[in-house]
Amino acid sequence: MRTVLTIGRNLAVLGYVLFALFPLYWLLKIAVTPDRLIYTEGTALWPTTFTFDNFRTVIFYSDFMVFFSNSVIVSLCSAALATLIAAAAGYSFSRFRFRGKSIIVVLMLVTQMFPLLMIITPIYKIVATLGLLNTLTSLIVVYTAFNIPFATFLMQSFFDGIPKDLDEAAMMDGCTRLQALRKVILPLTLPGLAATLGFVFTAAWSELLFALMLINSNDSMTFPVGLLTFVSKFSVDWGQMMAAGVLALLPSCLFFVFIQRYLVQGLTAGAVKG
Amino acid sequence: MARIDIVDLCKRFGNIEVISNVNLSFEEGEFIVLVGPSGCGKSTLLRMIAGLESITKGDIIMNDQRVNDLPPRDRNIAMVFQSYALYPHMNVERNMGFSMEIKRTPPDTRRQHVDKAAAILGLGSLMERLPKALSGGQRQRVAMGRAIVRDPSAFLFDEPLSNLDAALRVEMRLEIARLHQRLGSTMVYVTHDQVEALTLADRIVVLDHGVVQQVGTPMELYESPANRFVARFIGSPTMNLIEVAMEDQQLTMKSTHSAIPLPALVGAESATQLGIRPEHLEPMPAGKGHVQGEVEVVERLGSDSFVYVQVPGAGRLLSRCNGNTRLQAGEAVGLSLDPAHLHLFDEKGQALR
Ligand SMILES: Nc1ncnc2c1ncn2[C@@H]1O[C@H](COP(=O)(O)OP(=O)(O)O)[C@@H](O)[C@H]1O
Ligand SMILES: [Mg+2]
Numbered sequence: 001m002r003t004v005l006t007i008g009r010n011l012a013v014l015g016y017v018l019f020a021l022f023p024l025y026w027l028l029k030i031a032v033t034p035d036r037l038i039y040t041e042g043t044a045l046w047p048t049t050f051t052f053d054n055f056r057t058v059i060f061y062s063d064f065m066v067f068f069s070n071s072v073i074v075s076l077c078s079a080a081l082a083t084l085i086a087a088a089a090g091y092s093f094s095r096f097r098f099r100g101k102s103i104i105v106v107l108m109l110v111t112q113m114f115p116l117l118m119i120i121t122p123i124y125k126i127v128a129t130l131g132l133l134n135t136l137t138s139l140i141v142v143y144t145a146f147n148i149p150f151a152t153f154l155m156q157s158f159f160d161g162i163p164k165d166l167d168e169a170a171m172m173d174g175c176t177r178l179q180a181l182r183k184v185i186l187p188l189t190l191p192g193l194a195a196t197l198g199f200v201f202t203a204a205w206s207e208l209l210f211a212l213m214l215i216n217s218n219d220s221m222t223f224p225v226g227l228l229t230f231v232s233k234f235s236v237d238w239g240q241m242m243a244a245g246v247l248a249l250l251p252s253c254l255f256f257v258f259i260q261r262y263l264v265q266g267l268t269a270g271a272v273k274g
Numbered sequence: 275m276a277r278i279d280i281v282d283l284c285k286r287f288g289n290i291e292v293i294s295n296v297n298l299s300f301e302e303g304e305f306i307v308l309v310g311p312s313g314c315g316k317s318t319l320l321r322m323i324a325g326l327e328s329i330t331k332g333d334i335i336m337n338d339q340r341v342n343d344l345p346p347r348d349r350n351i352a353m354v355f356q357s358y359a360l361y362p363h364m365n366v367e368r369n370m371g372f373s374m375e376i377k378r379t380p381p382d383t384r385r386q387h388v389d390k391a392a393a394i395l396g397l398g399s400l401m402e403r404l405p406k407a408l409s410g411g412q413r414q415r416v417a418m419g420r421a422i423v424r425d426p427s428a429f430l431f432d433e434p435l436s437n438l439d440a441a442l443r444v445e446m447r448l449e450i451a452r453l454h455q456r457l458g459s460t461m462v463y464v465t466h467d468q469v470e471a472l473t474l475a476d477r478i479v480v481l482d483h484g485v486v487q488q489v490g491t492p493m494e495l496y497e498s499p500a501n502r503f504v505a506r507f508i509g510s511p512t513m514n515l516i517e518v519a520m521e522d523q524q525l526t527m528k529s530t531h532s533a534i535p536l537p538a539l540v541g542a543e544s545a546t547q548l549g550i551r552p553e554h555l556e557p558m559p560a561g562k563g564h565v566q567g568e569v570e571v572v573e574r575l576g577s578d579s580f581v582y583v584q585v586p587g588a589g590r591l592l593s594r595c596n597g598n599t600r601l602q603a604g605e606a607v608g609l610s611l612d613p614a615h616l617h618l619f620d621e622k623g624q625a626l627r
């Protein structure tokens with residue numbers, strides 16, 4: 001009975017993994033398929049010959065590198081800013097009681113309730129008035145703002161997981177509250193910080209709607225918008241588009257490889273009994 | 275070392291008064307135990323002394339200096355938490371030396387202090403370990419070591435032993451007693467366990483609902499509790515209580531009106547309850563003694579026996595007697611009350627003598 005269950009579970013997991021990874025596989029497959037074979041061998045699992053021409057073209061003969069570096073700048077800045085602010089807010093939510101706390105929490109929840117489409121016009125208006133259209137700054141500000149609520153709750157839950165006794169022990173040991181935060185609490189929150197960074201980074205990396213509305217010069221386009229330039233009036237350059245897509249996956253993957261060691265649980269084990 | 279005076283101290287959380295008008299003085303080098311049932315405000319009082327909890331009203335004075343507004347780090351007090359609160363990302367050595375790290379003490383000096391404390395507690399071989407690789411008892415020692423390294427003017431302990439198993443608890447209790455003898459520092463120790471209180475304390479403070487019930491040495495509390503609460507809380511097994519009334523100059527059991535033929539007692543006129551500890555209640559052959567009943571259960575502990583006796587009008591009374599008593603359940607038995615160790619309580623539960 002148990003083996004049947006185990007096999008069943010493994011099959012289910014396998015099915016899910018295949019389902020989730022297949023589009024990625026297809027992305028890679030089209031990217032390495034020579035243009036002339038795209039339609040003739042459309043449904044084959046692997047092309048008879050393969051090529052890196054699409055990658056070469058994308059990297060050296062398109063604006064891809066510009067989009068790419070724009071995206072890196074925007075995503076990194078948004079992730080860093082949002083995480084910094086969320087960490088501060090999450091810490092205060094977790095540790096202090098103050099007037100207006102519940103109002104702030106409700107307001108932050110409210111911002112998460114509306115479809116972004118509804119507020120895109122006012123945002124455009126604000127950004128335009130500030131003269132920030134077509135700048136990366138506008139995207140950084142917008143992404144940071146829209147990611148802060150969720151990131152804050154995320155950080156708060158990580159801080160909540162760290163016993164208050166530790167702050168207090170550190171303060172008894174001679175720390176100011178800030179020292180206690182820096183030397184004892186923050187090191188224990190690294191997994192939380194990593195998770196939050198990763199979350200905001202990926203959200204910013206793949207955001208299309210605002211990027212589309214606020215940017216229309218090639219110089220400041222981020223990657224998702226840039227991808228659309230591979231769609232011309234009369235044709236879609238599938239091979240190049242997919243090659244660009246594959247390249248776009250790399251930073252996300254690298255980022256997660258980099259932070260995954262902080263994501264491991266159990267860093268707080270041993271603080272308290274048990 | 276510190277002398278600590280607590281003057282008219284109050285603490286409110288919202289509208290709930292958790293500490294009411296507490297006045298206490300702890301002498302230099304004294305071992306004080308704050309004891310009381312769960313939720314009576316012991317931790318809150320301790321945390322106010324530590325500076326971790328704000329003071330609603332009143333003063334805390336250490337060595338003639340009012341410390342109400344001093345942050346914890348300026349009070350030179352060390353605290354051992356119930357959860358130990360070790361820093362999980364630091365090894366034992368760094369945990370213990372953390373306070374000196376904050377003060378930027380040179381590593382050599384730091385090392386010396388940590389080694390000394392580790393030697394006192396027998397932690398020498400564990401210095402490189404992280405807290406998660408330590409047993410409960412070892413964590414407890416590290417938490418104490420962290421306090422010792424500080425060389426504070428007072429130690430505060432908040433139920434430090436309650437997470438340990440029974441055997442380890444006895445061992446660590448002894449360790450704490452030795453530590454006090456060795457360091458001679460003022461120590462304030464919170465527990466809900468009256469055995470810990472009796473064994474460790476120079477003086478015990480009994481708290482209930484944030485009000486000090488009595489302050490005294492263990493024997494004072496044991497022999498002359500100020501009220502029914504203290505009488506029942508201190509001593510194990512707890513004191514027997516019998517509802518009584520005064521009828522015709524004679525103490526009688528309230529429900530059956532049968533007389534308890536005791537010599538005249540001071541203040542007996544207003545007594546409503548009579549208290550007697552199990553060890554002062556001696557089984558006698560049936561017909562003898564002050565009250566008569568029937569043995570319900572005999573618990574044999576080897577050194578002692580606990581004899582539960584059902585007495586009409588008084589309910590179940592517990593007598594603690596010799597380990598080799600021959601009494602059997604169902605037997606008729608008399609009980610003799612030792613007149614020198616009687617406690618009388620009035621309607622409000624105040625002791626009458
Ligand atoms: N931060 C707080 N906010 C509100 N009530 C509290 C707080 N801390 C403690 N209390 C209340 O104060 C009372 C005493 O708590 P505590 O001092 O922890 O008791 P003890 O340590 O004696 O078990 C309890 O009723 C508890 O619920
Ligand atoms: Mg407590």
